[in-house]
Structures are given as C-alpha cells and as structure tokens.
Amino acid sequence: MIVLGYNGFTKGAELFGRLYGATGIDRNLLVGHDAAAALVIDGEVVAAVEEERLSRVKKTSDFPEQAIRWCLDSAGVELGEVDMFAFPWRFSETVGEQMIAQICGTDLSVPAKFDSLRRTGELYTDMLSREAVYGDFVRRTGHDLDPNKLALVPHHLAHLMCGAYLAGGGDAAFLVSDGRAEILSAVMGELRNGVVRVFDESSVEMTSSLGVAYGRITRYLGFVPNNDEYKVMGLAAYGAPPRHNPLLERVVRLHENGSYTISIPRDQQAYYALFDDLFDGDSVKREEFDFRVKVAGLAQHMVEAITAHQVRTLTAASGLDNLLFEGGLALNCVANSKMLERSSFTGMEVSFGASDPGVAIGAAVYTAGLRNRPAEAVTTPYLGPSFDERHVLDALAAYADRVDWQEEADVAAVSDRTAELLAEKNVVGWFQGRTEFGPRALGSRSILANPAFPDIKDIINVRVKHREPFRPFAPVVLESEAPRVFAMGKKTASPYMTFVFPVREEYQERIPGACHVDGTARVQTVNERQNPALAGLLRAFTERTEVPCLLNTSFNVAGEPIVCSPRDALECFLATEIDYLVIDRFVVTKKHPSDTP
Template identity: 85%
Template sequence: MIVLGYNGFTRGAELFGRLFGATGVGRNLLVGHDAAAALTIDGKLVAAVEEERLSRVKKTSDFPANAIEWCLEFAGVGLDQVDLFAFPWRFSPAVAEEMIARICDSDLPVAEKFDALRRTGEVYTDMLSREAVYSDFVQRTGHRLDPNKLALVPHHLAHLMCGAYLAGRKDAAFLVSDGRAETLSSVMGELRDGVVHLFDESTVDMANSLGVAYGRITRYLGFVPNNDEYKVMGLAAYGPPPQHNPLLEQVVHLHEDGSYTLAIPPDPESYYPLFDALFGGDSEKREEFDFRVRVAGWAQHMVEAVTAHQMRTLTAASGQDTLLFEGGLALNCVANTKMLERSSFTGMEVSFGASDPGVAIGAAVYTSGLRNRPAEAVTTPYLGPSYDERHIREALAQYADRVAWQEQPDTASVADWTAELLAEKNVVGWFQGRSEFGPRALGNRSILANPAFPDIKDVINLRVKHREPFRPFAPVVLASEAPRVFEMGKKSTSPYMTFVFPVREEYRERIPGACHVDGTARIQTVDEQQNPALAGLLRAFTARTEVPCLLNTSFNVAGEPIVCSPQDALECFLATEIDYLVIDRFVVTKRNR
C-alpha cells in the first residue's frame, strides 16, 4: 500500500491575515504551519520533507506542492498510484458545531459574536471543511482525486502515530501537547497492542492551551509566538530558579483529573496589561535583558509545573514503563529532561518529528494501518533530498567566480581534512547525504565548530547566524562517548536534540563553547549506523584534538529555512562568515578569503 501524508493549506496565510489581522510570519503560524509531505510504501517510511526546504519560505503553511512532488519523484510513484492521501486535520461537522457553540456560549457582546461566527464560518468553509481540503488538493495538484481516497486524521492522533511509529513501541503511555488541534490542546492516555486508549477526563481544550500561553509570553517579550519559544527557554537559564511564580499563583489552575485551566485573555490588548501587572513590566522594561530573563524563568517554570502535574495523573492511570511525548511542547528539551527524571517512567521518547512537521508522517502511518514500526525498519531522520556528484559539480560551476574547491578521494579523507580545519577556530558548513526532517539540524545540513574555544558561540551568533548573542549551541557527540562527558540520567542516547543534560564538571572547561550558562547542553548523540559520515568526522576530530564533541547548529541564518540544495548551501556560505564549506567530497573556500 502507498500512502501520502501531507499538511498545509493554500489559503491559510491569506485568510488568517485578512480575517484575524495576522501579519508577517505570524500568518503561517496558526493552522497548517510546518507544511510537509511524507510517503509510506508497504509499511516503510521512505521519504519526507518540509515544504519550507524547497519553497524557501520559513515556517510556511502553504499547500506542500513541492514536497509532494519531491516525495513521489524520489520513490518513482505517480499520483494515480497512491492508494490513500492522509491529511492531519479532521474538522468534521461535529467539530464545526462545537466551534459554533463555543462562540455562542461565550461572554462576547452580540455584535462580536456575529463577527466571530462570520470569520470562523469563512475559515471553515474555505479552508478547514472536508470539501475545502479536497478542493485544495485537486486545484494544487491537478489530480482529480477519488474522494474516498482522502482520509482526514485528527491532529493529535497524527502526532501520536508519528511518535509511536518512530519509537517502534507497542505499549506506552503518551502525552500530546501543542498549541491547538481541532478543539483540544492536550491529550493523554496509553497505547496497548496498537490500540489508543484516551483518558478523556484529562483532555485540555484549546482555550486553555499551555502552548498558546507560552506563545503569548513569547510575544510579550518581543519574539514571534509559535516560532521563538526556544529563545524564551534559552533565556530562562540566565536566571536562578524562581522562588515564587505569579503565573502559578494567579493564572494557572490545576485540577485533580490532570487537566488545567489558564486565565489569560486571548488578545494582546488584554494580556499585555495582565502580564505588566503580574511581572511589574512596561514597554521599556520589556526591552531590558534582566527583565526578560526573569519573565522567561517564570514561563519556563510554568511549563515544567503544569507538565509535572500531568505526569502525576498519567503515571497513576497507566502502568506503562515508557512515555511517548509529542506535539510542539515536546520541543521544550529542558522540561523534557525534568519530566523524565522526576517521573516513575524508565524511558521517554520524543521523535524528530514531534512538532507539526511530524503530523504528515503520523497521518500516513495511521492511514496505512502502521501502529508500530516494523521490526526491520531503521529509524532515521534523513528522509529528504540528496544530491549526486553531477548536481554538486554543476552548483560549484555556477559560483566558480566566487569559490574554489578541492576534491577529496574518499570519505575518510573528507573526515581527516575537515577535522584539521575544525581543530582551529574555523566555522565549517557541513552538507552530506539526505537532508534531515524536522526542526533540528542533525548532522547532514549543519554548521560545525570546535567547542574548545570559549568565544566560539559569539563568533557563530554574530558573524554567521546573525542572531541574539544569548542563544546557545548544541554539541554532537558519539553515543559511546556521551555518558563520559554528560550526566545522562535515565537516557542512554539522545539522537534528536530533545533532551538537556548537565556537562560533567571535568569537561566544562574543555568544551566551554558547548556549555549553556547553567552548565547544561542539549546534546545530539550519533553512531556509525545512524550517520556514518558524521561519526567518522567525530572520531577523526577527537583523535586529533582530544575534544570529545563538536558544536552543531542548523545550516541557515536567522529567518531562513535550513539549506536543502547545494545552491542553498553556497548562497548561505557566501552571505556569511562561514570559513569553509564541505559538500560531499568537496572542500570549498571563498576566492576572496
């Protein structure tokens, strides 16, 4: 069976911009963001790519026409050969009735209720309904799809199925928490023998979304909600743990069944004054670093306290040993580690597709009947485009007036040459094999550097990434070496940068560039099976320098998607102060270097 999963709406950005005043990147961040496509064939996930990597529009919510075309072309499959098309949103008539009822039962004045009904009706009719989803697919692909081949999968179920498939788990407890699904923002339960058991009493509706609350504080601090929450998480580490938290005292209400309510009004005109009163802020204070750190600490503490509350209920209701955590909140790697270490779970899995890129995978997995990953399937995030030597040579030739290159005879020579470059204070663009799926650069489209230099973080933030100087970088380390360098707790590996670990005291002075201000690091572990090229480079680098890891950050600049093609890599290389670019076997330098 061939199943294509996809996420994205053609009219999403336009409708949310016109009807709800969303501007800039915010137009893409409400429903359908992180548009992507994924293809499963006979029980195996064979291809997946985010639309932004191909369209070069960051966080796009557009219909993923390019991603669909690439997945099918990669597999040699035509649209007419696909058995089912899976879409990770199910706005059924029953869901529409609930949306209407919520507006009618609200405290809005009558005129505002009519306005909300009008806007919601237009979004439902033109974008969310089954008829709109079907019409969007036909118009954008030109393929007259049999309506019976279109499967609409509930959003949180798609999240769960992505995590379950990639973890290969038959039985596990689960928590899915994000900004919003159709009407809910968080669900929990357990997966037994491929059957989902939802703990209905613990569900949280989208009006009380923890992800949205964190996003509103993100906006309050001057960042982009549903996009820059990781900046708030990073800022929180610059201050001590809060002794008291006004959010927990006045905004968050925890309930015995594991659910919660959050008393935050929906519009900035209302929640800015609320936050100013809670935090002692104003328009000037919001620009002060110390104030931002304090507020970020409260926001992070709120997430940790609420998820701990959910964990207590989940562990009491489920006898499973392992937790699957998916959804946008699962990218909060600081909270993830605390959730695991403070719970009775012996293991916890967060997939590389935990946020909304993964729902394309999850929808395909669910629709194809794959509740668990086949035993012989290898879990890999490297599911996107790769480029052969012909494509690379053609790209280099296009920039021959600006770059020069040396070709290495084999992968061992590439590793040795790159390790020699990284032994010095050089920043290297590293481009190998198939692009990784999800929001993290996992070693195939990465910028690498030597963490032994104390100021290397500042060099990359200012000269290369063009982003805030407080932002940390993640170390990549061989899985066999990780426990020697980091305090891993219950984890033995962390291949997707979804957990944070303390750096062992004896290594903090040896890899200062990899240590966050609080002495922790969001690590990526690799081995020869998962990524032989990166593992070979780490072995060569460590043998040369005795430094056990490398800094790994995404190959892009602020506001741009991670590079996908050789042309993307060359453009980024030439527009920044990256010192060297390694594409496959080619070591590239700038002619004006």
C-alpha cells in the same frame, strides 16, 4: 500499500491575514504551519520533506505542492499509484458544532460573538472542512482524486502515531501537547496492544492551551510565537529558579484529573496589560535583558509545573513504563529532561518530528494501518533530498567566480581534512547525504565548530547566524562517549536534540563552547548506523584534538529555512562568515577579491 501524508493549506495565510489581521510570518503560524509531505510504502517511511526546504519560505503553511512532488519523484511513484492520501486535520461536522458552541459559551458581547462566528464560518467553509481540503488538493495537484482515497486524521492522533511509529511501537503512555488541534490543546492516554485509549477527563481545551500561553509570553518579550519559544527557554537559564510564580498563582488552575485551566485574554493589548501587572513590566522594561530573563524563567517554570502535573496523573492512570511525548511542547527539551527524571517512567521518547512537520508522517502511518513499526523498517530523520556529484559540481561551477574547491579522495579523507579545519577556530558548513526532517539540523545540513574555544558561540551567533548572543548551541557526540561527558540520567542516547543534560564538571572547561550558562547542553548523540559520515568525522576530530564533541547548529541564518540544495548552501556560505564549506567530497573556500581576474 502506498500512502502519502501531507500538511498545509493554500488559503491559510490569506485567510488568517484578512480575517484575523495576522501579518508577516504570523500568517503562517496558526494552522497548517510546518507544511510537509511524507511517503509510506509497504509500512516504511521512504521520503519526507518540509515545504519550506524547497520553497525557501520559512514556516510556510501553504499546500506542500513541491514537497509532494519530490516525495513521489524520489520513489518513482505517480499520483495515480497512491492508494491513500492522509491529511492531519479532521474538522468534522461534529467538531464544527463544538467550535460554534465554544464561541457561544464565551463571555463576549453578542456583536463580538456574531463577528467570531462569521470569521470562523468563513475559515471552516473555505479551508477547514472536508470539502475545502479535498478541493484544495485537486486544484493544486491537478489530480482527479477519488474522494474515498482522502483520509482526514485528527491532529493529535497524527502527532501520536508519528511518535509511536518512530519509537518502534510497543506499549506506552502518551502525552500530546501543542498550541491547538481541532478543539483541544492537550491529550493523554495509553497505547496498549496497538489500541489507543485517550483519558478524556484529562484533555485540555484549546482555550486553555499551554502552547498558546507560552506563545503569548514569547510575543510579549518581543519574539515570534510558534517560532521563537526556544529563545525564551534559552533565556530562562540566565536566572535563578523563581521562588514564587504569579502565573501559577493568578493565571493557571490545576485540576485533580490532570487537566488545567489557563486564563489569559486573547486580545494582545489585554494580555500585555495582564503581563505588565503580573511581572511589574512596561514597554521600557521589556527591552531590558534582566527583565526578559525573569519573565522567561517564570514562563519556563509554568511549563515545567503544568507538564509535571500532567505526568503525575498519567503515571497513576496508566502504569506503563515508557512515555511518548509529542506536539510542539515536546520541543521544550529542558522540561523534557525534568519530566523524565522526576517521574517513575523508565523511558521517554520524543521524535524528530515532534512538532508539526511530524503530523504528515503520523497521518500517513496511521492511514496505512500501522500501529507498530515493522521490525525491518529503518528509523531515520534523513528522509529528504540528496544530491549526486554532478549536481554538486554544477552548483560549484555556477559560483566559480566566487569560490574555489578541492576534491578529497574518499569519505575518510573528507573526515580527516574537516577534522583538521575544525581543530582551529574555523566555522565549517557541513553538507552531506539526505536532508534531515524536522526542526533540528542533525548533521546533514549543519554548521560545525570546535567547542574548546570559549568565544566560539559569540563568533557563530554574531558573524554567522546573525542572531541573539544569548543563544546556546548543541554539542554532537558519539553515542558511546556521551555518558562520559554528560550526566544523562535515565537516557542512554539522545539522537534528536530533544533532551538537556548537565555537562560533567571535568568537561565544562574542556568544552566551554558547548555549555549553556547553567552548565547544561542540549545533546545530540550519533552512531555509525545513524549517520556514518558524521560519526566518522567525530572520531577523526577526537583523535586529533582529544575534544569529545563538536558544536552543531542548523545550516542557515536567522529567518531562513535550513539549506537543502547545494545552491542553498553556497548562497548561505557566501552571505556569512562561515570559513569553509564541506559539501560531499569537496572542500570549498571563498575567493579573495585579489583572486578574481
């Protein structure tokens, strides 16, 4: 059976801009963001890529035309050969009725209610309804799709199925929490014997979304919601844990059934006024580092308190040992680690597709009838485009007036040469194999550096990434070495950078570039099976330097998608102060002006 999952709306950005006044990247960040496609053949995910990697439009919500075409071409499949098409949103008529009831039940004035109904009606008719989704697919692909071959999968179910499939199946309790699905923002329950049971009494309505609340604080601090929440998480580490939290005292109410209510106005001017009152802030203070640290700490504490409340209820209601956590909130790796260590769960999984890229995978595996991943299916984030030597050489030739390159004999020689470069204070672009799927660079399209240099973070942030200097970087380490360097608690591996661990005291001075200000690190573990090229490089680097890990950050600059093609990599390399580019078997350097004839 062949199933194609996809996420994205052609009209999303236009409608959110016109109906709700969204501008810039915000137009892509409400529904359908992280547009992607994924292909499942006979029970295995064989290809998946985000549209942004191909279109080069960050966080795009557009219909993933290029991603769909690449997935099919990579597997040699035509549109007509696909058995089912799976879409991870299901705005049924029942959901539409609930949306209407929610608007009518608000305390808005009558004219404001009519205005909200008008805008929501246009959004539903032109974009969200089954008829609109079907028409969008036909127009963009030119394929005369049998309507019975289009499956609409509820958004939270798509999140859950992505996590369950990639975790290898089996019984587990689950929590899915994000900005919004159709009408809810968080659900919990259990997956037992392949059957999903939602604890409906613990579901949280969209109007009390924790993801939206965190996003509004993100905007209040001058960042982009649904995009920059990780900056707030990083800032929080610069301050001490709060003794009391006005958000929990005045904005959040926790309920005995595991749900909660968050009361924050929707209007930006109104919630800025509320936050100024709560945090003793104003437009001047919002620019001050110490104030931003304080507010970030309160926001992070709110997330940790609410998720701990949910997990307590889930533990009591389920009794299963393992926890699946999916949705945008699952990218808060600081909260993840505390959730696991402070709970009775013995295991917890957060997938590489936990945020909205993963719903394309989840919709596809659900529609394919998969509740558990087949034992022979490979779980890997390296599902995107790869490029053979001819493509690499063609790209290098196109930039021959600006770069030089040296070809290494084999994979081992590439590892040795790269380890030699990284032993010094060099920043290296690392481009190998298939593009990874999801928001993290996991060693296929990465920027690497030596964490033994205390100032290496500043070098990368300012000279390479062009981003805020307070941002930390993740260390990548061999799975076998990770427990020696990091206090990993209940985890034995962390392959997707979804957990944070303390750096053991004896290593903090040896890898200062990998330590955040609070002595922790967002760790990626790797082994030979997952990524042989990266594992080989780590072994060669450690043998040469006795440094047990490398810094790994995404191969891009602020505001740009992670690079995908050799040309993308060369453009980024030439636009930054990256010292070397290692692409396939070629070590690339920049020509100096004196080298140009």
